[in-house]
Amino acid sequence: MENLVIIGAGQSAIQCITTLKKEGYSGSITLIGDEEHLPYQRPPLSKGFLDDTVNKERLYFKKLEFYTENRIQLRLGTSAEKVNITDKSIFLSDGNEIGFDKLVFATGSRVRYLDFPGSNLESIHYLRGLDDSEAIKRDLDKSQNIVIVGAGYIGLEVAAIASKKCASVSVLEMADRVMNRTVDPQISDYFTSLHENNGVEFLFNNSLKEIVGSKRAEKVICSDGTEIKADMVIIGAGIVPNIEIAKESGITCENGILVDEFARTNSNNVFACGDCTSHPNKLLNKRLRLESVHNAMEQAKTAAFSVLDKPAEYNQIPWFWSDQYDHKLQIVGLSGEHDSVTMRGDTKEFKFMLFYTKEDKLIAVDSVNNPKEFLICRKLVTNKVTIKSEMISDPKMDLNDLIQ
Numbered sequence: 001m002e003n004l005v006i007i008g009a010g011q012s013a014i015q016c017i018t019t020l021k022k023e024g025y026s027g028s029i030t031l032i033g034d035e036e037h038l039p040y041q042r043p044p045l046s047k048g049f050l051d052d053t054v055n056k057e058r059l060y061f062k063k064l065e066f067y068t069e070n071r072i073q074l075r076l077g078t079s080a081e082k083v084n085i086t087d088k089s090i091f092l093s094d095g096n097e098i099g100f101d102k103l104v105f106a107t108g109s110r111v112r113y114l115d116f117p118g119s120n121l122e123s124i125h126y127l128r129g130l131d132d133s134e135a136i137k138r139d140l141d142k143s144q145n146i147v148i149v150g151a152g153y154i155g156l157e158v159a160a161i162a163s164k165k166c167a168s169v170s171v172l173e174m175a176d177r178v179m180n181r182t183v184d185p186q187i188s189d190y191f192t193s194l195h196e197n198n199g200v201e202f203l204f205n206n207s208l209k210e211i212v213g214s215k216r217a218e219k220v221i222c223s224d225g226t227e228i229k230a231d232m233v234i235i236g237a238g239i240v241p242n243i244e245i246a247k248e249s250g251i252t253c254e255n256g257i258l259v260d261e262f263a264r265t266n267s268n269n270v271f272a273c274g275d276c277t278s279h280p281n282k283l284l285n286k287r288l289r290l291e292s293v294h295n296a297m298e299q300a301k302t303a304a305f306s307v308l309d310k311p312a313e314y315n316q317i318p319w320f321w322s323d324q325y326d327h328k329l330q331i332v333g334l335s336g337e338h339d340s341v342t343m344r345g346d347t348k349e350f351k352f353m354l355f356y357t358k359e360d361k362l363i364a365v366d367s368v369n370n371p372k373e374f375l376i377c378r379k380l381v382t383n384k385v386t387i388k389s390e391m392i393s394d395p396k397m398d399l400n401d402l403i404q
Contacts, residue, residue, distance in 0.1 A: 007105055020308065029071075106274050118213065152178075156179070156324050175204065184366065254278060341355065343393065
């Protein structure tokens, strides 16, 4: 019987298993995860779980019975320390060694830690896993002055929740606006105003220099000398792919584990999927490493079909989302190379979209509080429809009519 091992226990790993089982895979499956928890969803950790609208049980992808009934061996609380591709063996942190016929790296990513004076004080948090989110929840309940470092998705989502619980919330951001790497300034301005109207203070063009305190954090010193009272600090400095174990085993890596359009690495019967990979995208004509649920799920399906020796090309337009207060930001496509941006709707009505075009071809859309039309836009961006600015801005224009 074929033995498949999956290193990693996140979204991509579970989707790979789900697809394999759906397609009738009869081999044995071993899942290696370095956390003690059953595999769980990460997006709610900075959203619903953090504000207690999603309970812990709802985080888990599957109950324990699923793994038992499908004869999936869980090696939780254990990490893979070394992979020998030639001998097809994996050495685990608990001292055991297991073999494999086929291997999937679904190792995901980890937070980028910052080195600064005071970094070892209590009440300084990074948010990546369930334990992190639970620790932040406990501290939020007893903190009054919160400083968040980084105005990306995670930082802003946490700020939205913290502003409801704490007296003071300040956000430090090195750039001159929020979400500066991913959205147009009009989107940044909209969400900045939204947060400021909820009491959040922003310090742009600024960074963390030092955190001062005896045992817990007491104040944050910024790069421009500004001092902010803080009994809790949450740092969102981005994430990095977990590629070390793959690279050490001889798998080619470059800003992620290099895979082809079928989630195959440079080694036979070794595959990879999710945040940890760099993959080609023919629709966008470039190689990408994506940090998104959509990519984790869809590329995992591709990896599963390759495990089954039924290769199915992965070729998807990426999309993302962020929930802040009761506002939803949804993004499809990559807007970086656009030469024109047109608004549909009105920011004053709290419902609008930005259409990014390049030579009149639609390459990306940002949507705020308009999930119905966003679904249509996902198809339009995939099809690279030709669309003029006057068509986009006309509220009478039915976007469905553009679907080819």
